[in-house]
Amino acid sequence: MLLDVKNIIVRHGGIEAVKGVSLTVEDGMIVSLIGANGAGKSSLLKALSGLNRAIEGEIWFKGKRIDGWKPARIVKAGIAQVPEGGRIFAKLTVEENLRTGAYLRRDQAKLSSDYDRVYALFNVLKERLTQKAGTLSGGERQMLAFGRALMNGPKLLLLDEPSLGLAPILVDEIFRVIQKIRDEGVTVLLVEQNAKKALELADVAYVFETGRVVLQGPARDLMDSHEVQQAYLGG
Numbered sequence: 001m002l003l004d005v006k007n008i009i010v011r012h013g014g015i016e017a018v019k020g021v022s023l024t025v026e027d028g029m030i031v032s033l034i035g036a037n038g039a040g041k042s043s044l045l046k047a048l049s050g051l052n053r054a055i056e057g058e059i060w061f062k063g064k065r066i067d068g069w070k071p072a073r074i075v076k077a078g079i080a081q082v083p084e085g086g087r088i089f090a091k092l093t094v095e096e097n098l099r100t101g102a103y104l105r106r107d108q109a110k111l112s113s114d115y116d117r118v119y120a121l122f123n124v125l126k127e128r129l130t131q132k133a134g135t136l137s138g139g140e141r142q143m144l145a146f147g148r149a150l151m152n153g154p155k156l157l158l159l160d161e162p163s164l165g166l167a168p169i170l171v172d173e174i175f176r177v178i179q180k181i182r183d184e185g186v187t188v189l190l191v192e193q194n195a196k197k198a199l200e201l202a203d204v205a206y207v208f209e210t211g212r213v214v215l216q217g218p219a220r221d222l223m224d225s226h227e228v229q230q231a232y233l234g235g
């Protein structure tokens with residue numbers, strides 16, 4: 001078991017955003033979290049990355065309990081997050097943004113191959129290394145946010161709404177990249193409004209409503225669920 005979340009409660013802005021959620025992520029999987037806006041999915045990701053602290057429950061990663069750890073320690077342990085909106089450092093160049101992703105790493109010998117890996121996934125970034133990140137298109141910024149997270153050398157990648165605001169052709173590209181990242185050995189926990197895409201891609205999925213998990217199971221089974229089809233797939 002790579003990640004084991006046990007009955008966590010998270011408050012956000014005085015509101016109990018996550019209400020006793022438990023979930024597991026096995027090594028090598030893509031796990032999707034779907035549900036309406038405000039259902040607690042993003043708050044859960046922030047708790048996993050240390051940006052929000054769980055007030056109750058436990059978070060275990062690679063056999064170690066990490067709830068209460070600071071974000072930098074969690075990154076060093078192998079968890080990286082791509083935040084909603086692909087936030088990047090607008091005044092830095094593309095190359096400088098990628099370097100910030102590797103700032104905690106000590107395995108300098110592997111960095112060169114990881115840069116090559118990012119450039120192979122996102123050819124456009126290699127063409128824009130000296131360009132200020134703030135001048136990139138929305139899709140390019142999302143790709144840069146992905147690349148920066150991968151430069152952390154993560155074992156688990158947390159993705160918060162990676163397709164948000166992107167044109168359909170870029171959405172397809174982002175999901176292709178997520179699949180490729182998993183194939184290269186990075187486990188993915190995905191929060192995504194596009195429920196159909198998320199379920200098509202995932203091995204396992206959890207459905208959130210008002211801070212709780214109301215359905216869970218193999219993604220293909222949830223695709224066939226009448227409840228899920230009515231609520232999230234337009235059917």
